[in-house]
Amino acid sequence: MKSDRDRSVRLLWEPPAEPTRGPKAALSQSRVVEAAIKVADAEGVEALTMRRVAETLGFTTMSLYRHVPGKSELLDLMVDAVWGETEHTPRGPWRAGLEFFARQMWAMYRAHPWMLQLTASRRMPGPQAMTRQDAAYAVVSELGLATEEIVAVATAVSHFVVGVGRTMADRVQAERETGVSEEDWWNGREALWEHFTPDRLPMMTHIWNSGGFERMLDDFEFGLARVLDGLAVFIETEDRPLVRPQTCL
Amino acid sequence: MKSDRDRSVRLLWEPPAEPTRGPKAALSQSRVVEAAIKVADAEGVEALTMRRVAETLGFTTMSLYRHVPGKSELLDLMVDAVWGETEHTPRGPWRAGLEFFARQMWAMYRAHPWMLQLTASRRMPGPQAMTRQDAAYAVVSELGLATEEIVAVATAVSHFVVGVGRTMADRVQAERETGVSEEDWWNGREALWEHFTPDRLPMMTHIWNSGGFERMLDDFEFGLARVLDGLAVFIETEDRPLVRPQTCL
DNA sequence: ACACCGGGTGTACGTTGTACACGGTTCTAG
DNA sequence: CTAGAACCGTGTACAACGTACACCCGGTGT
Numbered sequence: 001m002k003s004d005r006d007r008s009v010r011l012l013w014e015p016p017a018e019p020t021r022g023p024k025a026a027l028s029q030s031r032v033v034e035a036a037i038k039v040a041d042a043e044g045v046e047a048l049t050m051r052r053v054a055e056t057l058g059f060t061t062m063s064l065y066r067h068v069p070g071k072s073e074l075l076d077l078m079v080d081a082v083w084g085e086t087e088h089t090p091r092g093p094w095r096a097g098l099e100f101f102a103r104q105m106w107a108m109y110r111a112h113p114w115m116l117q118l119t120a121s122r123r124m125p126g127p128q129a130m131t132r133q134d135a136a137y138a139v140v141s142e143l144g145l146a147t148e149e150i151v152a153v154a155t156a157v158s159h160f161v162v163g164v165g166r167t168m169a170d171r172v173q174a175e176r177e178t179g180v181s182e183e184d185w186w187n188g189r190e191a192l193w194e195h196f197t198p199d200r201l202p203m204m205t206h207i208w209n210s211g212g213f214e215r216m217l218d219d220f221e222f223g224l225a226r227v228l229d230g231l232a233v234f235i236e237t238e239d240r241p242l243v244r245p246q247t248c249l
Numbered sequence: 250m251k252s253d254r255d256r257s258v259r260l261l262w263e264p265p266a267e268p269t270r271g272p273k274a275a276l277s278q279s280r281v282v283e284a285a286i287k288v289a290d291a292e293g294v295e296a297l298t299m300r301r302v303a304e305t306l307g308f309t310t311m312s313l314y315r316h317v318p319g320k321s322e323l324l325d326l327m328v329d330a331v332w333g334e335t336e337h338t339p340r341g342p343w344r345a346g347l348e349f350f351a352r353q354m355w356a357m358y359r360a361h362p363w364m365l366q367l368t369a370s371r372r373m374p375g376p377q378a379m380t381r382q383d384a385a386y387a388v389v390s391e392l393g394l395a396t397e398e399i400v401a402v403a404t405a406v407s408h409f410v411v412g413v414g415r416t417m418a419d420r421v422q423a424e425r426e427t428g429v430s431e432e433d434w435w436n437g438r439e440a441l442w443e444h445f446t447p448d449r450l451p452m453m454t455h456i457w458n459s460g461g462f463e464r465m466l467d468d469f470e471f472g473l474a475r476v477l478d479g480l481a482v483f484i485e486t487e488d489r490p491l492v493r494p495q496t497c498l
Numbered sequence: 499a500c501a502c503c504g505g506g507t508g509t510a511c512g513t514t515g516t517a518c519a520c521g522g523t524t525c526t527a528g
Numbered sequence: 529c530t531a532g533a534a535c536c537g538t539g540t541a542c543a544a545c546g547t548a549c550a551c552c553c554g555g556t557g558t
Binding site: 499500501502503504505506507508509510511512513514515516517518519520521522523524525526527528 | 529530531532533534535536537538539540541542543544545546547548549550551552553554555556557558
């Protein structure tokens with residue numbers, strides 16, 4: 001139990017040592033991870049099967065287990081590898097920095113929507129993800145905030161991006177699964193629209209009739225600007241009330 | 250294909266008609282949904298099996314399929330039933346209203362963290378969820394905003410709550426799976442902490458050493474206040490730039 | 499020369515969602 | 529009042545999943 005998890009730590013944080021004995025490996029951990037990412041990108045997280053990954057590599061299913069302890073650990077490795085594709089937030093003014101960080105995350109989630117669908121129960125943090133986090137903290141660290149406030153500010157941005165990202169990820173997956181674009185799909189749901197009557201959903205029908213759903217704003221751009229505005233208000237305030245957690249769930 | 254989805258619509262939006270023939274049903278759709286919610290609450294989304302639900306009800310697995318077309322539709326019904334437990338946002342000033350809406354969502358996700366783990370590819374929206382949304386829009390509708398701005402404002406709040414919610418949901422699931430509390434678990438990861446060195450992760454170690462991770466602020470409370478502040482800035486601005494989506498993904 | 503370590507394979511098991519056929523029950527049509 | 533249709537619950541069966549285990553064989557150290 002404990003050693004299982006410590007093995008995961010080594011897997012992520014320590015470069016795999018080359019074995020001195022035995023035959024040359026035709027496969028490697030990074031090739032497995034790479035192939036898995038490619039499968040998830042192209043066919044979605046539900047198609048990410050050990051069998052499918054092995055197939056794209058031209059090996060048998062069980063050969064993967066020589067390079068990766070199991071599927072859960074493979075997911076850990078995939079996540080950290082994708083974080084590795086993002087750029088570190090450069091030092092500079094806090095607002096530009098946090099915006100950069102948010103855009104990096106957003107680009108990452110758009111390229112790999114499955115990142116947001118891994119149920120991620122206690123996923124082990126990897127070095128790539130951690131250094132990106134560290135750079136984000138650094139950019140907020142010169143404002144004279146308490147360290148717990150630094151964390152809170154950076155985390156607020158992350159939470160927002162994760163929220164928009166999930167909605168986006170669901171849509172992408174749905175489009176792949178059904179092969180129908182978002183718009184076409186909803187247009188095909190007359191049976192649903194029949195129930196959108198003014199007495200049941202007054203605002204929805206009003207927004208619909210005035211075309212508000214056709215001219216939608218960009219959720220990410222709009223929300224990000226608002227979040228940063230809100231953080232600016234906080235940062236520029238003189239005496240900030242500290243909001244401590246009341247319940248420890 | 251098409252009729253499948255229309256059946257889902259009927260399932261959610263039209264009350265199930267009592268059959269006139271055949272034996273009295275010992276089971277019912279609502280009992281199945283109720284039992285499924287109870288299983289997911291108590292044992293997590295990964296334990297939500299058709300077999301497990303049937304077992305708690307004291308029936309065979311296949312009997313469920315008389316009341317629910319399949320697992321995917323059961324999930325639709327569960328989601329909408331949970332939305333039904335929340336209160337409608339009452340009319341009133343926008344900020345109080347959006348805060349109320351956010352707190353309702355937050356309470357919902359805390360009570361049923363699995364809501365955030367359903368991969369939710371194109372989940373059919375149900376009436377309960379939609380009326381809650383409608384009430385949230387209503388509270389923002391008297392500020393003279395364009396209808397697309399009303400949507401954007403309410404959606405920004407939702408996205409944030411979803412973001413914090415996911416982090417919380419992952420933690421809850423992990424605690425159930427391992428039976429170890431969040432704090433204990435991380436404390437047991439010495440193998441991980443060894444890699445948190447000042448040269449690799451300067452900010453992290455600094456925050457750690459100054460106790461910033463022990464005095465963490467409440468992510469939900471802190472972030473919500475910032476988001477609402479940011480929206481206030483937007484709402485009180487005279488001429489607002491409209492941010493249109495550039496890319497349609 | 500030989501033991502051994504490690505890479506790749508093949509088979510097999512338990513668990514999942516659910517298709518399908520069946521037998522019993524109750525209302526409706528004639 | 530009876531035949532038949534509609535419907536409920538059950539049991540068996542199947543494909544796909546992650547992966548434990550036993551196996552063979554190639555290359556390196558002693």
